[in-house]
Structures are given as structure tokens and as C-alpha cells.
Amino acid sequence: MLSEKIKQNLKNIISKYEKKESAIISILHEIQKEKNYIEDSDISELAKLTELPYSKIKAVLTFYTMFNSKKVGKYHIQICRNISCHMAGAKKIEKYISEKLGIREGEVTKDLLFSYSTVECLGSCGTAPVIMINETYYENVDEKKIDEIIEKLKVAK
Numbered sequence: 001m002l003s004e005k006i007k008q009n010l011k012n013i014i015s016k017y018e019k020k021e022s023a024i025i026s027i028l029h030e031i032q033k034e035k036n037y038i039e040d041s042d043i044s045e046l047a048k049l050t051e052l053p054y055s056k057i058k059a060v061l062t063f064y065t066m067f068n069s070k071k072v073g074k075y076h077i078q079i080c081r082n083i084s085c086h087m088a089g090a091k092k093i094e095k096y097i098s099e100k101l102g103i104r105e106g107e108v109t110k111d112l113l114f115s116y117s118t119v120e121c122l123g124s125c126g127t128a129p130v131i132m133i134n135e136t137y138y139e140n141v142d143e144k145k146i147d148e149i150i151e152k153l154k155v156a157k
């Protein structure tokens with residue numbers, strides 16, 4: 001369900017674009033910022049409020065890996081699995097994160113803090129292996145760096 005804040009802000013976001021369709025990415029960003037993931041019911045509500053086709057909003061949501069269409073942890077880790085990261089040990093990084101957090105891809109930790117997914121190129125191939133947690137990039141990661149990052153996030157929760 002969309003919050004009142006999002007509903008009230010819709011007109012404002014849409015007014016910044018020439019075409020209503022062009023505002024979809026910005027609107028989805030706002031929703032995700034607030035609740036970390038975007039459910040089907042959010043898309044239905046959005047389609048009704050904006051009079052945009054459900055299928056158009058859903059297509060944008062599923063095209064970009066930056067949007068989560070399933071429940072994720074407060075900190076969602078995207079692990080790049082593309083060629084540069086793969087060659088720099090992305091598989092090992094995924095295994096380490098999975099074992100450290102005690103979850104598999106798509107699952108959320110019991111404390112609801114962490115989840116992870118593997119994704120295509122995050123656009124920083126020169127500093128592989130790369131992970132992204134919410135909006136923050138972490139480059140040249142190894143097991144030690146991952147320990148530090150996760151401990152910091154646990155404290156910051």
C-alpha cells in the first residue's frame with residue numbers, strides 16, 4: 001500500500017516530466033526509498049492513481065535490477081556476477097556472504113537486516129569484484145572488507 005506521503009508527492013514528481021510515463025522511474029525510486037521493495041499491490045495502486053497502464057509500470061520495475069519486487073532486508077546486497085567480477089572471484093564472494101549471513105539468494109535474515117541477490121554488471125568493472133548495498137558501491141571487495149561492511153551496518157541499524 002502506498003503511503004500518504006507518496007500519494008501526495010505523485011503530482012509533484014509527474015509535473016517535472018514532459019510525459020507522465022517518464023516519471024515512472026522517479027516514482028518507483030520514491031516508493032523503494034520508503035519501503036525497500038515494490039509489491040504488485042503498489043503497482044496496481046500507482047496505475048489507478050496515475051492512469052498509467054499496470055503493464056507499463058511493471059515492465060519498468062522488472063527491467064531494472066535496482067528495483068526490488070520482492071521483500072528484501074533493510075540492507076539489500078547486490079553482488080555483481082558479470083564477467084570481470086566473475087573472474088575476480090564473485091562466486092567466492094557470494095558463497096562467503098551467504099554463509100556469513102546464513103541465507104540464500106532471495107532470502108532475508110531473521111533480524112530483517114540483510115538480503116542479497118546476484119545481478120548483472122554494476123558498471124564498475126575496473127574495480128571488480130563489486131557489490132552494492134542499497135545505493136552504495138563497495139569495490140575491490142574481499143572477505144575482510146565484507147566483514148567490516150556488515151559489522152558497520154549491524155551497528156548502524
Ligand code: FES
Pocket residue numbers: 080081082083084085086120121122123124125126128130
Ligand atoms: S562486471 Fe562487475 S561491475 Fe562490471
